Amino acid sequence: MATIGNNSFNAKLVLLGDMGTGKSSxxxxxxxxxxxxxQESTIGAAFFSQTLAVSxxxxxxxxxxxxxxxxxxxxxxxYYRGAAAAIIVYDISRMESFExxxxxxxxxxxxxxxDMVTALAGNxxxxxDKRMVPTEEAQTYAEENRLFFxxxxxxxxxxxxxIFYEIARRLPRAQPAQQPAGMVLSDRAAARSQxxxxxx
Amino acid sequence: xxxxxxxxxxxxxxxxxRRAYWITSAISNPRPxxxxxxxxxxKSTLSVKFEDMYGFTVDGNIDDVNVLNxxxxxxxxxxxxxxxxxxxxxxxxxxxxxxxxxxxxxxxLSKLANAITLKRLVRKGIPPMVRPNVWLSVSGAEKKRSTVxxxxxxxxxxxxxxxxxxxxxxxDHDLPRTFPSHPWLDSPEGQASLRRVLVGYSFRDxxxxxxxxxxxxxALLLLVMKTEEDAFWMLAVLLxxxxxxDCYTDNLSGCHVEQRVFKDLLAKKWPRIAAHLEAMEFDxxxxxxxxxxxLFAKSLPSETTLRVWDVLFNEGAKVxxxxxxxxxxxxxxxxxxxxxxxEVIGILQTTTHHQYDPDELLTVAFEKIGSMTTNxxxxxxxxxxxxxxxxxxxxxxxxxxxxxxx
Numbered sequence: 001m002a003t004i005g006n007n008s009f010n011a012k013l014v015l016l017g018d019m020g021t022g023k024s025s026x027x028x029x030x031x032x033x034x035x036x037x038x039q040e041s042t043i044g045a046a047f048f049s050q051t052l053a054v055s056x057x058x059x060x061x062x063x064x065x066x067x068x069x070x071x072x073x074x075x076x077x078x079y080y081r082g083a084a085a086a087i088i089v090y091d092i093s094r095m096e097s098f099e100x101x102x103x104x105x106x107x108x109x110x111x112x113x114x115d116m117v118t119a120l121a122g123n124x125x126x127x128x129d130k131r132m133v134p135t136e137e138a139q140t141y142a143e144e145n146r147l148f149f150x151x152x153x154x155x156x157x158x159x160x161x162x163i164f165y166e167i168a169r170r171l172p173r174a175q176p177a178q179q180p181a182g183m184v185l186s187d188r189a190a191a192r193s194q195x196x197x198x199x200x
Numbered sequence: 201x202x203x204x205x206x207x208x209x210x211x212x213x214x215x216x217x218r219r220a221y222w223i224t225s226a227i228s229n230p231r232p233x234x235x236x237x238x239x240x241x242x243k244s245t246l247s248v249k250f251e252d253m254y255g256f257t258v259d260g261n262i263d264d265v266n267v268l269n270x271x272x273x274x275x276x277x278x279x280x281x282x283x284x285x286x287x288x289x290x291x292x293x294x295x296x297x298x299x300x301x302x303x304x305x306x307x308x309l310s311k312l313a314n315a316i317t318l319k320r321l322v323r324k325g326i327p328p329m330v331r332p333n334v335w336l337s338v339s340g341a342e343k344k345r346s347t348v349x350x351x352x353x354x355x356x357x358x359x360x361x362x363x364x365x366x367x368x369x370x371x372d373h374d375l376p377r378t379f380p381s382h383p384w385l386d387s388p389e390g391q392a393s394l395r396r397v398l399v400g401y402s403f404r405d406x407x408x409x410x411x412x413x414x415x416x417x418x419a420l421l422l423l424v425m426k427t428e429e430d431a432f433w434m435l436a437v438l439l440x441x442x443x444x445x446d447c448y449t450d451n452l453s454g455c456h457v458e459q460r461v462f463k464d465l466l467a468k469k470w471p472r473i474a475a476h477l478e479a480m481e482f483d484x485x486x487x488x489x490x491x492x493x494x495l496f497a498k499s500l501p502s503e504t505t506l507r508v509w510d511v512l513f514n515e516g517a518k519v520x521x522x523x524x525x526x527x528x529x530x531x532x533x534x535x536x537x538x539x540x541x542x543e544v545i546g547i548l549q550t551t552t553h554h555q556y557d558p559d560e561l562l563t564v565a566f567e568k569i570g571s572m573t574t575n576x577x578x579x580x581x582x583x584x585x586x587x588x589x590x591x592x593x594x595x596x597x598x599x600x601x602x603x604x605x606x
Contacts, residue, residue: 010540019412020373038380043413043498044489047545062542064486069370069412074451074592078483107599 008058011171013164014080016104017089018097019068022123025154026089027065030164035155042067045079052168059168061085070100080108085117085167090138092122092151093130098138105145117170118147119163125151126158253328254423254502257381260554267556271503274559279327285317294318295337322514323566325507325558332425339513341430341437353429356400367402367410371395378415385419394419397432401439408439411448413493420497424506434513438495443517444581447493451592458492458520459485460584461577465521466528469569473528476536477544486541487548488524496523499552500561507558511566518577519565526565527551 015023024039024046031048048063064079066072080086086108090101101120108118120142122133135151142149148166152159250265252258253272260268285293293314318338326334336342345352375391384390397418402409417438421431439448446454463484467474477484490498495512496505512519528535531547538544555561 019370036380038376040380040498041374041377041412041415043416043493045486047486047542049542067412071411071448071450071452074453074456074595075485075489077595078485082481110598 007056008060009171009173010060010062011084011168012062012064012082013085013087013167014064014066014083015087015089016066016076016080016108017068017121018091018094018100019070021068021089021091021094021097022154023068023087023089024065026087026121026123026152026160026163027063029154029157029160031063033157035157044072044075050164052165054165054168057173059171061164061168076107077111080112083113083116084171085119086112087119087121087163087167088147089121089123090133091124092133093124093127095132098122098133102141105147109145115172117167117172119167120147120149121163122149122151124153124155126153126156252502254420254506255382255384256379256502258501260556264554264556268501268503271557275325275327275503278325279329281321281324282327282330285321289314292333292337294334319514322510323562326510328424328506331506331510332430335424335434335510335513336430339434339437340441341433344437344441345433353400353432356403357396360399360403363399363403365402365409368399370412371398371402371410371415374412374415378419382419382423384423390422393422393428393431397422397428397435400432401435404436405439407449411452411493413490414448416494416497420502420505420509423502438513442513451596452493453588453592455489455493456588456592457581457584458517459489460588461580462488462492462521462524464580464584465525465572469525470528470532473532473535476538480539480541480544482541482544484528487545491524491527491552492520495520496552499549501553501556504555504558504561507562511562516574518572518574521572521577522565522569523561525569526561527555529564529568530561 015027017023019041022039024042025035027046027048028034028036028039031050042065045064045066048065049060050063051058051060053059064083066076066079086104088101088104088108090097105118105120108116120138122135122138138151139149141147148170150159150163150166152163154160246261247259248261248265249257249259250268252268253275258264258268322334322338336345349355372395375395376386378394379385382390385394394415398410398414401414401418408414414435418431418435421434422428425431425434444454444458446452447458448454463474466484474484496508499505500508508519508523527548531551534547535544538547
């Protein structure tokens with residue numbers, strides 16, 4: 001799950017949620033800064049990686065973006081096994097996708113890594129006029145279930161970097177074999193990703 | 201344009217359009233979704249955009265363009281071979297000559313000879329102009345269609361028009377997300393065709409309904425077959441006869457079985473690769489699931505995918521294992537050097553996305569893997585089934601308890 005270098009480590013992150021909630025779009029926005037109105041549907045899962053600098057460490061996120069259709073549910077354990085973090089995504093304009101998100105939360109609580117950092121993302125928050133899931137309702141649910149919550153928009157880039165950086169900050173650090181911290185990286189808001197694995 | 205079956209003569213279909221792989225624009229960024237982080241690049245790095253034989257826009261480099269041009273020449277040569285055979289043996293000589301599916305003892309010698317010729321020829325590639333007819337014949341789709349009234353497909357589409365089900369809603373959601381960069385699939389006409397095929401099938405088999413992944417398969421079938429009805433029957437024969445049962449139903453149990461069989465085969469055929477990946481805790485299903493569910497349509501370039509499908513329809517689902525094993529074998533040394541999961545995925549994605557030469561892949565798939573009969577695979581599947589069922593069942597029960605407690 002996490003390989004440790006000098007103050008840097010790898011962490012597996014999985015995105016879960018109903019089909020068409022924008023999981024792939026969130027990742028694409030984060031990793032490549034792009035947005036496609038019609039993002040190809042994901043089959044099985046897609047892999048991305050991105051390195052982030054946060055206050056005291058460099059985190060290389062290994063991101064698994066999964067397929068959303070209900071029957072693909074049976075494949076999910078392969079992707080969340082050993083994950084250090086998860087983003088559960090719903091679409092604020094579709095109540096059923098919020099219900100589906102709750103099921104994912106339950107499943108991870110039951111079967112996932114107990115220390116997993118879990119975020120709840122209410123995506124497509126640019127569609128305010130079509131909103132079906134009230135912010136307060138999701139916020140309350142998130143607090144009750146000890147998730148951190150953000151409304152995001154892959155289209156406008158709202159909160160997209162923030163949610164990934166917040167995850168990186170919350171990841172448990174001190175691994176037993178870790179060497180003492182070397183240099184301390186500054187925690188500027190402008191601390192941007194250092195490298196994307198997706199291009200060469 | 202997807203009107204009639206006489207496109208062979210008129211030669212204005214997608215497959216027959218003789219267009220060069222012209223360079224539409226030179227771009228400096230590689231294609232999205234390709235992971236090529238730490239793989240040393242030997243090939244030229246200038247990226248170019250061009251259109252392949254089936255109208256897909258491809259981002260590649262100059263070497264890729266050259267390979268594709270060679271492939272196109274080979275396709276022309278193969279077309280000549282097929283035409284000569286038709287001249288000597290008659291137009292539909294390959295009809296019912298499929299040796300795997302009929303009793304060889306009762307087979308007339310000429311038919312057996314045809315079956316052997318056919319198997320060899322199909323592995324070398326079916327030229328696009330005869331592909332629809334040959335596929336319909338060797339897969340059994342034609343036979344399947346002959347058991348129902350001629351109006352079956354029209355009746356089905358008429359009866360299902362305007363009906364809304366969970367499957368149709370999901371299909372509608374995926375239509376604009378199916379190869380959106382393909383000009384025809386991005387058009388209202390193309391999406392309407394794709395919709396009718398997928399919706400029609402969802403009513404034909406409500407256990408399958410609609411499964412994501414079938415959108416890519418059906419889209420490519422449409423591009424090859426040219427008529428909706430033929431594409432529909434190819435989809436039907438694929439799901440009902442060619443592939444293992446339940447690949448796309450309910451909890452994808454058939455797909456789980458295939459993945460386990462594949463892992464076993466990988467360990468038997470390429471023990472070094474399997475051991476190395478296992479030591480890294482890399483589960484090959486992480487990448488192979490998409491290959492098996494989309495039949496490589498989302499991973500390999502179009503002509504390479506269709507060459508795989510040529511053999512798939514003639515020889516059966518074991519072909520998927522051959523191809524998947526070949527992909528790993530071709531990159532054995534690179535894979536053995538990989539130290540991180542991201543590297544492994546990068547190697548496999550780069551290999552598949554740039555596999556413009558179908559012969560290179562198919563030679564490894566059918567000449568370097570050793571014998572692997574349909575019987576062996578069937579036995580393997582039988583062996584894996586109980587474990588898959590038990591695992592899925594157990595998981596479901598755990599989730600049900602968690603719901604009750606929650």
